[in-house]
Each structure stands twice: as structure tokens, then as C-alpha cells.
Amino acid sequence: MEIEKRDFVVILGPSGEGKTTILRIIAGLLKQDKGHVYLRGKLADDMSPKDRNIAMVPQNYAVYPFMNVFDNIAFPLKIEHVPKEEIRKRVLEVAEMLKIDNLLDRKPSQLSGGQLQRVAIARALVKNADIILMDEPLSNLDAQVRVLAREELKELQQKLGPTIIYVTHDQAEALSLATKLALLHDGKIQAYGDPLELYRQPNNSWVASFLGNPAMNLIRSEIVGEKIEFNGQAIPLPEKFKGIIKSNRVILGIRPENIEISQDGDIEGVVELVEELGSFTITHVRVGNDIIKVVDKAFIKREKGEKVKLKFDYSRIELFDAESGVNLMIKNG
Numbered sequence: 001m002e003i004e005k006r007d008f009v010v011i012l013g014p015s016g017e018g019k020t021t022i023l024r025i026i027a028g029l030l031k032q033d034k035g036h037v038y039l040r041g042k043l044a045d046d047m048s049p050k051d052r053n054i055a056m057v058p059q060n061y062a063v064y065p066f067m068n069v070f071d072n073i074a075f076p077l078k079i080e081h082v083p084k085e086e087i088r089k090r091v092l093e094v095a096e097m098l099k100i101d102n103l104l105d106r107k108p109s110q111l112s113g114g115q116l117q118r119v120a121i122a123r124a125l126v127k128n129a130d131i132i133l134m135d136e137p138l139s140n141l142d143a144q145v146r147v148l149a150r151e152e153l154k155e156l157q158q159k160l161g162p163t164i165i166y167v168t169h170d171q172a173e174a175l176s177l178a179t180k181l182a183l184l185h186d187g188k189i190q191a192y193g194d195p196l197e198l199y200r201q202p203n204n205s206w207v208a209s210f211l212g213n214p215a216m217n218l219i220r221s222e223i224v225g226e227k228i229e230f231n232g233q234a235i236p237l238p239e240k241f242k243g244i245i246k247s248n249r250v251i252l253g254i255r256p257e258n259i260e261i262s263q264d265g266d267i268e269g270v271v272e273l274v275e276e277l278g279s280f281t282i283t284h285v286r287v288g289n290d291i292i293k294v295v296d297k298a299f300i301k302r303e304k305g306e307k308v309k310l311k312f313d314y315s316r317i318e319l320f321d322a323e324s325g326v327n328l329m330i331k332n333g
Helices: 019-027 069-078 084-097 113-126 143-160 171-177 195-200 205-210 328-332
Strands: 008-012 054-057 131-135 163-168 180-185 188-193 217-224 227-230 233-236 249-254 259-261 267-276 281-287 290-296 307-312 318-321
Touching: 008 019, 008 171, 019 054, 019 131, 019 163, 054 113, 069 084, 069 113, 084 113, 113 143, 143 171, 163 171, 171 195, 180 195, 180 205, 188 195, 188 205, 205 217, 205 249, 205 318, 217 290, 227 249, 233 267, 259 290, 267 290, 281 307, 318 328
Parallel strands: 008 163, 008 180, 054 131, 131 163
Antiparallel strands: 180 188, 217 227, 217 249, 227 233, 249 318, 259 307, 267 281, 267 307, 281 290
16 A cells, blocks of 8 residues: 555545554554555655654543543643743644634533543644654544534644544445545455545445445446346346356346336335434335445335336446356456
8 A cells, every 4th residue: 555645545444444543553553464564755655753754643532531622632832842932832733723812721521522632633743743643533423513624624624734544434425535445355455546436436345335325236247148137037238248247157246326117217126114314315225136226316205015026327337257256357457
């Protein structure tokens, strides 16, 4: 994984996959089993944490309860014996930027979750570290505050330009913040790159099944001539796949927002479940042995057992190898 200066890299994956471990290795708190860490082009394997010029914002913020906000932010500068006037200047500067300059005399027990998070970020920024590691820093906030904190964090990174490596298991957070997204599973980075590209064209079926809420529909299918057949039904093979398919056994992938419930659809199914989410509805449609999820913006009340037809956007279909799970367009394109 290569990270460029000023990148906002988000490491996303299920719990227990090693996301925090990667941050600890970059910070020098853990030694990797194999491979190397390079910082600013130099080998950093044996470099001590204090010499890496890296700041870290942990999940629990790790603010000192007996210190006020000013002293919490100033602490990294005090242990480096920075002159008092310089400390005051830098703390006030970063506190004003994060809109916590009116809280400097308060103790952590007097702060909300969002304010504590800003104190932790301020302490990281005051060091002038050019690399900031963040371990699920928004996970303790309630939903509305998280959205605001996410927006502020993105604006702050664009304004100040530090390199941020950010760990989360929240997909909305990952997709909205990242300039580059790393998907971690089974001890490997399954995909790394532009979040929108990974969303639109996942490089394997695991990435397709994990990224997105609801995730991409994955249907075991067969290529028969110029048709894709599954559960006794068929749709035309999209033009982009003609001539590159080597095996007749594939996994058809299509995102729920690229399917319509329409009278002129090719696929017949039965409504199994309806999730009404305000701005849209997720309709679960049973087609043979498969459940196909559809993001439906028509606001039509549908009942369990209702017969419907599905219309796929053929240009948005992806095909994956049935054995390896590799995207056939990327493999053979």
C-alpha cells in the first residue's frame, strides 16, 4: 500500500481484520512480521515512535481527565520542551480552527463526545505532524454529530493538507472521507484505490459483497450462448462481455440501485420483504433460490407475496469468476 502526501486513506474492513494493527505498525508501536515500512521515502523499520513525526487519535480519545482542555492540547509540546509563548500561540491557533477556543478552561468531564473528539484532533494537529493516524475517532458519537464531525474533518484535511490514515468499519464514513480506500480481509488488502471506482467496479466478489449498503446482488449464473441464465430465467449478455468470457460458470453482480421494478422487466419474482427508509425503499424480491435487493424510489406500497418484474441496467452488470471471484472485466479486459 503506497500512500502519497496529502492523501486521506481510509482502511475499511470487518472487525478483527487487523485495521488498528496496521496503524500501530505505521506508528512504530508494533513491529511487522515481514515486509517494510517506509516514511517519507526512508526505511523506518527501526525508527522509534517519537522520531516518526506521526500523531495518533485513538478511538477513546485518551484525553487526560485531570487536565483542562488547554493542557491536554499542549501536552505533546510540553514534553518536547517547547517555549511557553510558542505553546500558547500554537494551542490557541489550533483551538480556534477547531472552534473549541471557548472551552480551553474546561475539564474533559464537562465536554460532549463531539468536543472531546475535537480536543483529541487538536492535540494531534498541534504537534505539526504531517501524518495523522485515526482509529475510529467518530465511533463514540451519536448519528447526527457523526455526520457533522465527518464534514468538519474533511474540510480540515483539505485546508491543512496533512496525510491522514483513518480506520473505520463504517462504510458511509469511508466513502465520504477517503481519497483512497483500502479494503482489508483475510490478512490481505483486497482492493486499494479511488472509492467510487471500487464501488462501481469491484475487483472481486468479496469486495462487491462488502462494499455498499445494501451490498451488490451476487447471483450464481451460467453463460449459455449470448444469454446469462439463473433460476430458470435469462437476460442478454451485455456487449462488453462478448468475446472475453472463458468459462460458462459466473457470478452475476448488480447493485440494487441499478434495478427497477417495472412491467417491461425481464426477470419475474415475488416480493419477500420491504424496508421503508424514508427517501427510498429496499425491496427484497425472491427469484428462485436467490433474494435480489432493489433500491426503489417509486414510493409504491408493495406487499409480501406480490408478483413483480425486474429490469436490470445492463451497462451496470459485473461478472465474476465462479471459482476465484475475480472480476472478469478486470481479469480479461
